[in-house]
Amino acid sequence: MCLSYKKMAAMVLVLGSCILTGCAKFFPAEKQEISAQSTSHSREIFAMDTAMRVTAYGDRAKEAVQAAEEEIKRLDALFSVGNASGDIARLNENASAVVSGETCELINRSKELYNSTGGALNIAVYPLMEAWGFTSGEYRVPEQKEIDAMLTCMDVDEISCDENTGKVILPEGMGIDLGAIAKGYTSARLMDVFVSYDIASAIVSLGGNVQALGNKPDGTKWRVAVEDPFSEEGDSYAGILEITDQAVITSGAYERYFEQDGKRYHHIIDPATGYPAENGLASVTVVSQDGALADALSTALFVMGKDKALAYWKEHADEFNVILIEDNKDMTITEGLQDCFSSQNPFLVEKKDQ
Ligand code: ADP
Ligand code: MG
Numbered sequence: 001m002c003l004s005y006k007k008m009a010a011m012v013l014v015l016g017s018c019i020l021t022g023c024a025k026f027f028p029a030e031k032q033e034i035s036a037q038s039t040s041h042s043r044e045i046f047a048m049d050t051a052m053r054v055t056a057y058g059d060r061a062k063e064a065v066q067a068a069e070e071e072i073k074r075l076d077a078l079f080s081v082g083n084a085s086g087d088i089a090r091l092n093e094n095a096s097a098v099v100s101g102e103t104c105e106l107i108n109r110s111k112e113l114y115n116s117t118g119g120a121l122n123i124a125v126y127p128l129m130e131a132w133g134f135t136s137g138e139y140r141v142p143e144q145k146e147i148d149a150m151l152t153c154m155d156v157d158e159i160s161c162d163e164n165t166g167k168v169i170l171p172e173g174m175g176i177d178l179g180a181i182a183k184g185y186t187s188a189r190l191m192d193v194f195v196s197y198d199i200a201s202a203i204v205s206l207g208g209n210v211q212a213l214g215n216k217p218d219g220t221k222w223r224v225a226v227e228d229p230f231s232e233e234g235d236s237y238a239g240i241l242e243i244t245d246q247a248v249i250t251s252g253a254y255e256r257y258f259e260q261d262g263k264r265y266h267h268i269i270d271p272a273t274g275y276p277a278e279n280g281l282a283s284v285t286v287v288s289q290d291g292a293l294a295d296a297l298s299t300a301l302f303v304m305g306k307d308k309a310l311a312y313w314k315e316h317a318d319e320f321n322v323i324l325i326e327d328n329k330d331m332t333i334t335e336g337l338q339d340c341f342s343s344q345n346p347f348l349v350e351k352k353d354q
Contacts, residue, residue: 050207064197126175147274184295187211239343252283279305
Protein backbone atom coordinates (compact mmCIF):
# COMPACT_ATOMS: atom_id res chain seq x y z
CA MET A 1 0.00 0.00 0.00
CA CYS A 2 1.37 3.41 -0.78
CA LEU A 3 0.28 6.95 -0.25
CA SER A 4 0.78 10.01 -2.31
CA TYR A 5 0.08 13.36 -0.73
CA LYS A 6 0.93 15.85 -3.40
CA LYS A 7 -0.52 19.15 -2.37
CA MET A 8 1.43 21.39 -4.70
CA ALA A 9 -1.26 21.24 -7.37
CA ALA A 10 -0.55 24.69 -8.69
CA MET A 11 2.59 26.70 -8.76
CA VAL A 12 2.84 30.41 -8.92
CA LEU A 13 5.37 31.92 -11.24
CA VAL A 14 6.34 35.40 -10.16
CA LEU A 15 9.05 37.91 -10.88
CA GLY A 16 10.50 36.39 -14.02
CA SER A 17 12.77 33.51 -13.22
CA CYS A 18 11.73 33.18 -9.59
CA ILE A 19 9.38 30.23 -9.00
CA LEU A 20 7.18 30.33 -5.94
CA THR A 21 5.68 27.09 -4.73
CA GLY A 22 4.65 25.81 -1.33
CA CYS A 23 7.85 23.81 -1.34
CA ALA A 24 10.66 24.74 1.03
CA LYS A 25 13.46 23.89 -1.36
CA PHE A 26 12.92 27.09 -3.35
CA PHE A 27 12.66 29.56 -0.50
CA PRO A 28 13.69 30.01 3.09
CA ALA A 29 10.78 29.91 5.57
CA GLU A 30 10.76 33.69 5.86
CA LYS A 31 11.93 36.22 3.33
CA GLN A 32 11.98 40.00 3.16
CA GLU A 33 12.96 41.84 -0.02
CA ILE A 34 13.27 45.57 -0.53
CA SER A 35 13.62 46.78 -4.10
CA ALA A 36 13.05 50.10 -5.85
CA GLN A 37 9.66 48.81 -6.85
CA SER A 38 8.26 47.49 -3.62
CA THR A 39 8.92 45.86 -0.27
CA SER A 40 7.82 42.24 -0.16
CA HIS A 41 7.45 39.82 2.67
CA SER A 42 6.94 36.08 2.30
CA ARG A 43 6.43 33.31 4.83
CA GLU A 44 5.95 29.56 4.81
CA ILE A 45 3.37 28.14 7.14
CA PHE A 46 2.29 24.58 7.80
CA ALA A 47 -1.42 24.45 8.62
CA MET A 48 -4.61 22.64 7.54
CA ASP A 49 -2.44 19.61 6.97
CA THR A 50 -0.53 21.23 4.16
CA ALA A 51 2.36 23.55 3.24
CA MET A 52 1.37 27.14 2.58
CA ARG A 53 3.15 30.23 1.31
CA VAL A 54 1.91 33.75 1.85
CA THR A 55 3.48 36.77 0.09
CA ALA A 56 2.52 40.44 0.32
CA TYR A 57 3.98 43.55 -1.30
CA GLY A 58 3.93 47.07 0.13
CA ASP A 59 5.17 49.06 3.08
CA ARG A 60 3.13 47.06 5.58
CA ALA A 61 3.90 43.67 4.01
CA LYS A 62 5.52 42.22 7.13
CA GLU A 63 2.64 43.14 9.43
CA ALA A 64 0.14 41.89 6.85
CA VAL A 65 1.89 38.51 6.51
CA GLN A 66 1.97 38.17 10.30
CA ALA A 67 -1.79 38.89 10.44
CA ALA A 68 -2.37 36.41 7.61
CA GLU A 69 -0.58 33.68 9.55
CA GLU A 70 -2.70 34.38 12.61
CA GLU A 71 -5.84 34.22 10.49
CA ILE A 72 -4.82 30.87 8.97
CA LYS A 73 -4.18 29.43 12.44
CA ARG A 74 -7.47 30.78 13.79
CA LEU A 75 -9.49 29.24 10.94
CA ASP A 76 -7.54 25.98 11.10
CA ALA A 77 -8.43 25.64 14.80
CA LEU A 78 -12.08 26.41 14.04
CA PHE A 79 -12.56 24.01 11.11
CA SER A 80 -10.15 21.17 11.87
CA VAL A 81 -11.90 17.82 12.47
CA GLY A 82 -8.99 16.91 14.74
CA ASN A 83 -9.04 19.89 17.12
CA ALA A 84 -11.32 18.80 19.99
CA SER A 85 -12.20 22.37 20.98
CA GLY A 86 -12.87 23.53 17.38
CA ASP A 87 -16.37 24.06 15.98
CA ILE A 88 -16.42 21.08 13.62
CA ALA A 89 -14.89 18.57 16.04
CA ARG A 90 -17.37 19.62 18.78
CA LEU A 91 -20.24 19.24 16.35
CA ASN A 92 -19.14 15.80 15.22
CA GLU A 93 -18.67 14.71 18.84
CA ASN A 94 -21.98 15.99 20.21
CA ALA A 95 -24.24 16.19 17.12
CA SER A 96 -25.10 19.71 18.18
CA ALA A 97 -23.10 22.78 19.16
CA VAL A 98 -23.16 26.54 19.20
CA VAL A 99 -20.58 27.59 16.61
CA SER A 100 -19.07 30.84 15.34
CA GLY A 101 -20.84 32.95 12.72
CA GLU A 102 -18.20 31.96 10.17
CA THR A 103 -18.73 28.23 10.69
CA CYS A 104 -22.48 28.74 10.35
CA GLU A 105 -21.96 30.75 7.17
CA LEU A 106 -19.74 28.06 5.69
CA ILE A 107 -22.16 25.26 6.60
CA ASN A 108 -25.05 27.17 5.03
CA ARG A 109 -22.97 27.90 1.91
CA SER A 110 -22.16 24.18 1.71
CA LYS A 111 -25.87 23.37 2.01
CA GLU A 112 -26.66 25.70 -0.92
CA LEU A 113 -23.91 24.12 -3.01
CA TYR A 114 -25.09 20.61 -2.04
CA ASN A 115 -28.38 21.52 -3.69
CA SER A 116 -27.04 23.39 -6.70
CA THR A 117 -24.52 20.61 -7.51
CA GLY A 118 -27.10 17.83 -7.20
CA GLY A 119 -25.38 16.48 -4.09
CA ALA A 120 -21.88 16.26 -5.62
CA LEU A 121 -20.59 18.57 -2.87
CA ASN A 122 -21.54 16.82 0.35
CA ILE A 123 -19.90 17.88 3.62
CA ALA A 124 -21.43 14.82 5.32
CA VAL A 125 -18.71 12.61 3.78
CA TYR A 126 -16.79 12.60 7.08
CA PRO A 127 -17.79 9.06 8.25
CA LEU A 128 -16.82 7.78 4.79
CA MET A 129 -13.47 9.59 4.97
CA GLU A 130 -12.89 7.84 8.31
CA ALA A 131 -13.99 4.46 7.00
CA TRP A 132 -11.59 4.70 4.04
CA GLY A 133 -8.82 5.66 6.49
CA PHE A 134 -8.16 9.12 5.05
CA THR A 135 -8.45 10.72 8.49
CA SER A 136 -6.13 8.29 10.31
CA GLY A 137 -3.77 7.02 7.62
CA GLU A 138 -5.04 3.46 8.22
CA TYR A 139 -6.24 2.97 4.68
CA ARG A 140 -8.71 0.24 3.79
CA VAL A 141 -11.55 -0.52 1.42
CA PRO A 142 -14.69 -0.55 3.59
CA GLU A 143 -17.24 -3.37 3.27
CA GLN A 144 -20.25 -2.62 1.10
CA LYS A 145 -22.63 -2.89 4.04
CA GLU A 146 -20.65 -0.27 5.97
CA ILE A 147 -20.80 2.07 2.99
CA ASP A 148 -24.53 1.44 2.50
CA ALA A 149 -25.22 2.31 6.15
CA MET A 150 -23.25 5.56 5.88
CA LEU A 151 -24.98 6.60 2.67
CA THR A 152 -28.27 6.74 4.61
CA CYS A 153 -26.91 9.52 6.90
CA MET A 154 -25.79 12.03 4.30
CA ASP A 155 -28.77 14.26 3.59
CA VAL A 156 -27.19 17.68 4.12
CA ASP A 157 -30.64 19.34 3.88
CA GLU A 158 -31.34 17.86 7.31
CA ILE A 159 -28.58 19.88 8.99
CA SER A 160 -30.12 22.73 10.94
CA CYS A 161 -27.92 25.81 11.20
CA ASP A 162 -29.39 28.97 12.75
CA GLU A 163 -27.33 32.03 11.79
CA ASN A 164 -28.92 34.11 14.57
CA THR A 165 -28.04 31.82 17.47
CA GLY A 166 -25.13 29.88 15.89
CA LYS A 167 -26.79 26.63 16.92
CA VAL A 168 -26.14 23.71 14.57
CA ILE A 169 -27.86 20.33 14.88
CA LEU A 170 -26.74 17.31 12.87
CA PRO A 171 -29.12 14.42 12.16
CA GLU A 172 -28.29 11.10 13.85
CA GLY A 173 -25.24 9.33 12.45
CA MET A 174 -23.97 12.33 10.48
CA GLY A 175 -20.47 13.79 10.72
CA ILE A 176 -19.23 16.74 8.68
CA ASP A 177 -15.94 17.78 7.15
CA LEU A 178 -15.32 21.18 5.52
CA GLY A 179 -12.15 19.90 3.80
CA ALA A 180 -13.53 20.63 0.34
CA ILE A 181 -14.19 24.31 1.01
CA ALA A 182 -12.17 25.49 4.04
CA LYS A 183 -8.89 26.31 2.28
CA GLY A 184 -10.68 28.36 -0.37
CA TYR A 185 -12.64 30.20 2.32
CA THR A 186 -9.36 30.85 4.12
CA SER A 187 -7.56 32.22 1.04
CA ALA A 188 -10.51 34.55 0.46
CA ARG A 189 -10.30 35.77 4.08
CA LEU A 190 -6.58 36.44 3.60
CA MET A 191 -7.38 38.83 0.76
CA ASP A 192 -9.55 40.82 3.24
CA VAL A 193 -6.73 40.77 5.78
CA PHE A 194 -4.30 42.16 3.19
CA VAL A 195 -6.70 44.93 2.16
CA SER A 196 -7.05 45.94 5.84
CA TYR A 197 -3.26 46.50 5.83
CA ASP A 198 -3.45 48.66 2.67
CA ILE A 199 -1.82 45.92 0.60
CA ALA A 200 -2.69 46.10 -3.10
CA SER A 201 -0.60 43.17 -4.29
CA ALA A 202 -0.38 39.74 -2.63
CA ILE A 203 -0.50 36.05 -3.42
CA VAL A 204 -1.08 32.94 -1.34
CA SER A 205 -0.70 29.27 -2.09
CA LEU A 206 -2.47 27.07 0.46
CA GLY A 207 -1.26 23.61 -0.50
CA GLY A 208 -1.40 24.51 -4.17
CA ASN A 209 -4.68 26.40 -3.90
CA VAL A 210 -3.75 29.88 -5.11
CA GLN A 211 -5.48 33.20 -4.59
CA ALA A 212 -4.11 36.57 -5.70
CA LEU A 213 -4.88 40.14 -4.74
CA GLY A 214 -4.56 42.73 -7.49
CA ASN A 215 -1.69 42.40 -9.93
CA LYS A 216 2.01 41.86 -9.38
CA PRO A 217 3.69 45.00 -8.00
CA ASP A 218 4.95 45.84 -11.51
CA GLY A 219 1.35 45.99 -12.72
CA THR A 220 1.41 42.80 -14.79
CA LYS A 221 -0.84 39.84 -14.07
CA TRP A 222 0.07 36.98 -11.76
CA ARG A 223 1.17 33.86 -13.59
CA VAL A 224 -0.16 30.66 -12.04
CA ALA A 225 0.87 27.26 -13.37
CA VAL A 226 -1.71 24.50 -13.44
CA GLU A 227 -0.02 21.22 -12.56
CA ASP A 228 0.04 18.35 -15.00
CA PRO A 229 -1.94 15.62 -13.18
CA PHE A 230 0.15 12.97 -14.98
CA SER A 231 3.50 14.31 -13.85
CA GLU A 232 5.25 11.76 -11.61
CA GLU A 233 7.23 14.32 -9.62
CA GLY A 234 4.57 17.03 -9.61
CA ASP A 235 7.07 19.32 -11.28
CA SER A 236 5.58 19.89 -14.74
CA TYR A 237 2.52 21.86 -15.62
CA ALA A 238 -0.40 21.63 -17.99
CA GLY A 239 -0.56 25.34 -18.72
CA ILE A 240 -0.24 28.86 -17.36
CA LEU A 241 -3.05 31.14 -16.22
CA GLU A 242 -2.62 34.89 -16.05
CA ILE A 243 -4.89 36.33 -13.37
CA THR A 244 -5.83 39.43 -11.38
CA ASP A 245 -7.87 39.24 -8.14
CA GLN A 246 -8.77 35.57 -8.55
CA ALA A 247 -8.49 32.17 -6.94
CA VAL A 248 -7.16 29.17 -8.89
CA ILE A 249 -8.07 25.95 -7.12
CA THR A 250 -7.42 22.38 -8.28
CA SER A 251 -8.81 19.04 -7.18
CA GLY A 252 -7.31 15.88 -8.56
CA ALA A 253 -7.32 12.14 -8.11
CA TYR A 254 -3.52 12.28 -7.97
CA GLU A 255 -3.35 14.52 -4.89
CA ARG A 256 -3.95 11.98 -2.16
CA TYR A 257 -4.50 8.27 -2.58
CA PHE A 258 -3.56 4.76 -1.53
CA GLU A 259 -3.24 1.58 -3.53
CA GLN A 260 -4.59 -1.82 -2.63
CA ASP A 261 -4.53 -4.98 -4.76
CA GLY A 262 -3.27 -2.93 -7.69
CA LYS A 263 -6.15 -0.48 -7.56
CA ARG A 264 -5.85 3.18 -6.65
CA TYR A 265 -8.31 4.82 -4.23
CA HIS A 266 -8.23 8.62 -3.88
CA HIS A 267 -9.72 11.10 -1.41
CA ILE A 268 -12.59 12.67 -3.35
CA ILE A 269 -15.69 10.66 -2.61
CA ASP A 270 -18.69 10.33 -4.89
CA PRO A 271 -21.55 10.79 -2.40
CA ALA A 272 -23.81 8.70 -4.66
CA THR A 273 -21.71 5.56 -4.25
CA GLY A 274 -19.49 6.13 -1.20
CA TYR A 275 -16.49 5.23 -3.39
CA PRO A 276 -13.80 7.56 -4.76
CA ALA A 277 -15.27 9.40 -7.76
CA GLU A 278 -14.38 7.83 -11.09
CA ASN A 279 -15.94 9.81 -13.86
CA GLY A 280 -13.07 10.10 -16.30
CA LEU A 281 -11.49 13.28 -14.88
CA ALA A 282 -7.88 13.50 -13.72
CA SER A 283 -8.12 17.07 -12.43
CA VAL A 284 -10.42 20.06 -12.22
CA THR A 285 -9.10 23.62 -11.84
CA VAL A 286 -11.64 26.30 -11.00
CA VAL A 287 -10.90 30.00 -11.50
CA SER A 288 -13.13 32.46 -9.66
CA GLN A 289 -13.05 35.70 -7.69
CA ASP A 290 -14.72 33.75 -4.88
CA GLY A 291 -12.16 31.47 -3.19
CA ALA A 292 -14.67 29.39 -1.22
CA LEU A 293 -16.74 28.80 -4.36
CA ALA A 294 -13.66 27.83 -6.38
CA ASP A 295 -12.64 25.29 -3.74
CA ALA A 296 -16.11 23.78 -3.32
CA LEU A 297 -16.62 23.53 -7.08
CA SER A 298 -13.20 22.02 -7.78
CA THR A 299 -14.31 19.09 -5.63
CA ALA A 300 -17.93 18.98 -6.83
CA LEU A 301 -17.15 19.19 -10.57
CA PHE A 302 -14.54 16.46 -10.14
CA VAL A 303 -17.30 14.24 -8.73
CA MET A 304 -19.71 15.18 -11.54
CA GLY A 305 -17.47 14.28 -14.48
CA LYS A 306 -16.96 16.30 -17.66
CA ASP A 307 -20.46 16.48 -19.16
CA LYS A 308 -22.26 17.42 -15.97
CA ALA A 309 -19.45 19.80 -14.98
CA LEU A 310 -19.72 21.70 -18.27
CA ALA A 311 -23.51 21.77 -18.03
CA TYR A 312 -23.15 23.22 -14.51
CA TRP A 313 -20.68 25.82 -15.80
CA LYS A 314 -23.14 26.91 -18.51
CA GLU A 315 -25.69 27.66 -15.79
CA HIS A 316 -23.13 29.60 -13.66
CA ALA A 317 -20.69 31.01 -16.22
CA ASP A 318 -20.75 34.45 -14.59
CA GLU A 319 -19.38 32.99 -11.34
CA PHE A 320 -16.41 30.88 -12.45
CA ASN A 321 -14.39 29.26 -15.24
CA VAL A 322 -12.84 25.82 -15.29
CA ILE A 323 -10.08 23.68 -16.80
CA LEU A 324 -10.93 19.98 -17.05
CA ILE A 325 -8.21 17.42 -17.71
CA GLU A 326 -9.47 13.93 -18.50
CA ASP A 327 -7.88 10.57 -17.73
CA ASN A 328 -7.15 10.27 -21.46
CA LYS A 329 -5.25 13.63 -21.19
CA ASP A 330 -7.81 15.64 -23.19
CA MET A 331 -8.01 19.18 -21.88
CA THR A 332 -11.03 21.51 -22.06
CA ILE A 333 -11.19 25.12 -20.86
CA THR A 334 -14.28 27.30 -20.63
CA GLU A 335 -14.46 30.37 -22.83
CA GLY A 336 -13.80 32.93 -20.10
CA LEU A 337 -10.22 31.63 -19.88
CA GLN A 338 -9.49 31.89 -23.58
CA ASP A 339 -7.44 35.07 -23.26
CA CYS A 340 -5.60 34.18 -20.07
CA PHE A 341 -4.62 30.51 -20.51
CA SER A 342 -1.71 29.18 -22.52
CA SER A 343 -0.40 25.66 -22.89
CA GLN A 344 2.04 23.66 -24.96
CA ASN A 345 -0.60 20.95 -25.16
CA PRO A 346 -3.73 21.18 -27.31
CA PHE A 347 -7.02 22.06 -25.63
CA LEU A 348 -10.65 22.59 -26.56
CA VAL A 349 -12.57 25.73 -25.64
CA GLU A 350 -16.14 25.19 -24.40
CA LYS A 351 -18.50 28.01 -25.35
CA LYS A 352 -21.52 28.93 -23.29
CA ASP A 353 -23.88 28.96 -26.25
CA GLN A 354 -22.62 25.93 -28.10
P1 ADP B 1 -7.73 19.14 -1.28
O1 ADP B 1 -8.30 19.64 0.00
O2 ADP B 1 -6.98 17.86 -1.15
O3 ADP B 1 -7.00 20.19 -2.03
P2 ADP B 1 -10.42 19.12 -2.28
O4 ADP B 1 -10.66 20.57 -2.19
O5 ADP B 1 -10.96 18.45 -3.48
O6 ADP B 1 -8.90 18.73 -2.22
O7 ADP B 1 -11.08 18.49 -0.99
C1 ADP B 1 -11.00 17.13 -0.70
C2 ADP B 1 -11.48 16.94 0.72
O8 ADP B 1 -12.88 17.25 0.80
C3 ADP B 1 -11.34 15.52 1.20
O9 ADP B 1 -10.12 15.33 1.84
C4 ADP B 1 -12.52 15.38 2.14
O10 ADP B 1 -12.19 15.94 3.38
C5 ADP B 1 -13.58 16.24 1.51
N1 ADP B 1 -14.43 15.57 0.51
C6 ADP B 1 -14.19 14.44 -0.23
N2 ADP B 1 -15.20 14.20 -1.08
C7 ADP B 1 -16.11 15.20 -0.90
C8 ADP B 1 -17.38 15.52 -1.49
N3 ADP B 1 -17.91 14.79 -2.45
N4 ADP B 1 -18.01 16.63 -1.02
C9 ADP B 1 -17.48 17.39 -0.04
N5 ADP B 1 -16.33 17.13 0.56
C10 ADP B 1 -15.63 16.07 0.12
MG1 MG C 1 -12.19 21.72 -2.99
